[in-house]
Amino acid sequence: MGRKAGFPPLEGTVLALLFLAATVVWAGPNIVVLGLFNGKAVLTIDGDRQVLSEGDTSPEGVRLIQADSEGAVIEVEGQRQRLALGTHIGSTFSVARQREVRVWPDAGGMYTIDGSVNGYSINFMVDTGATFVSMNSSEAKRLGVDYLRDGRPAMLETASGRETAYRVTLDRISVGEIKVRNVPAVVLEGNLPSRTLLGMSFLDQLDMQRDGKALVLRSKW
Numbered sequence: 001m002g003r004k005a006g007f008p009p010l011e012g013t014v015l016a017l018l019f020l021a022a023t024v025v026w027a028g029p030n031i032v033v034l035g036l037f038n039g040k041a042v043l044t045i046d047g048d049r050q051v052l053s054e055g056d057t058s059p060e061g062v063r064l065i066q067a068d069s070e071g072a073v074i075e076v077e078g079q080r081q082r083l084a085l086g087t088h089i090g091s092t093f094s095v096a097r098q099r100e101v102r103v104w105p106d107a108g109g110m111y112t113i114d115g116s117v118n119g120y121s122i123n124f125m126v127d128t129g130a131t132f133v134s135m136n137s138s139e140a141k142r143l144g145v146d147y148l149r150d151g152r153p154a155m156l157e158t159a160s161g162r163e164t165a166y167r168v169t170l171d172r173i174s175v176g177e178i179k180v181r182n183v184p185a186v187v188l189e190g191n192l193p194s195r196t197l198l199g200m201s202f203l204d205q206l207d208m209q210r211d212g213k214a215l216v217l218r219s220k221w
Contacts (some may be wrong), residue, residue, distance in 0.1 A: 029060045032088045033072060040064075041072040068181060080220065099219040101176040102211070111215055113198070115175040117143045122196055124175070126215065128208075130199030133170065133185040139196055140187040145170070147187040156186065163188055173202055178219050180205050 035042030040053050045060050052064040065073040065080060073082045083089065103111050103126070111126040120143045127134075140147050151166030165186045172181045175198070184201040207218040 033083045036085050038068050041067040099177040101217045103215045118171050124198035125195040127197040130197040132199045132201045135196040136191050137189045
C-alpha cells in the first residue's frame with residue numbers, strides 16, 4: 001500500500017461534491033478525428049490525413065497525448081482537449097469543461113468519496129500515502145477483478161509487515177465526472193485494507209490541491 005504521508009488515513013463521509021466548468025478558446029489547426037485505437041489516432045489536420053501514435057507530434061504542432069477506443073487527448077500550444085470519434089474542431093472551438101471534484105473532510109478530518117471501478121460502485125478512502133490504488137481480495141472479487149489470473153505477485157511493506165499482494169491494472173476508475181483509464185492497483189489477500197484506498201496511481205493523473213479544508217481533484221484535460 002506504500003508509504004503513509006500527506007493526508008491522514010481518510011475514512012468518513014463526503015460532505016460535498018462540487019463540479020465546476022472552465023472554458024478556453026482553441027486556437028489550433030482544423031482537426032477531424034477519423035479513427036481511434038489503443039495508442040493511436042487517425043486525424044485530418046488542416047485537410048491532411050495523418051496517423052499519430054501516443055507521444056507523436058504532427059508538423060502542424062498537434063501532439064497526441066493519449067488514445068483509446070473512446071477518445072483521443074491532443075495538445076496544441078499547451079492546450080489539451082479530449083476528442084471523440086468524428087469530432088471536428090477549428091479555430092473557434094471552445095473546450096467544454098474541466099472536470100473537478102471538491103471533497104470536504106468530516107469531523108475527524110477523514111476524506112472518502114463515492115466512485116466506481118470498471119462500472120461497479122465503490123466508496124474510496126483518499127490516501128496520498130498509498131503508492132497504488134489498493135483493495136482487499138473480497139472487494140476485488142466483488143468488482144470482478146481476477147487478480148489470481150491477471151495479477152503479478154509482489155511483496156508490499158504495510159503497517160503489519162510484509163504482505164503478499166497482486167499487481168493489476170484496472171480498466172477505469174471514475175470519481176464524479178472524472179474518469180481515468182488503465183490505473184495500476186494492488187490487491188491484498190485477506191480483509192485489509194478495510195476500505196479501498198484511492199492512492200497515487202490514480203491521484204497522480206489529476207491536478208490535486210488544498211483549498212482551505214477542501215481537497216480539490218481536477219482533471220488535467
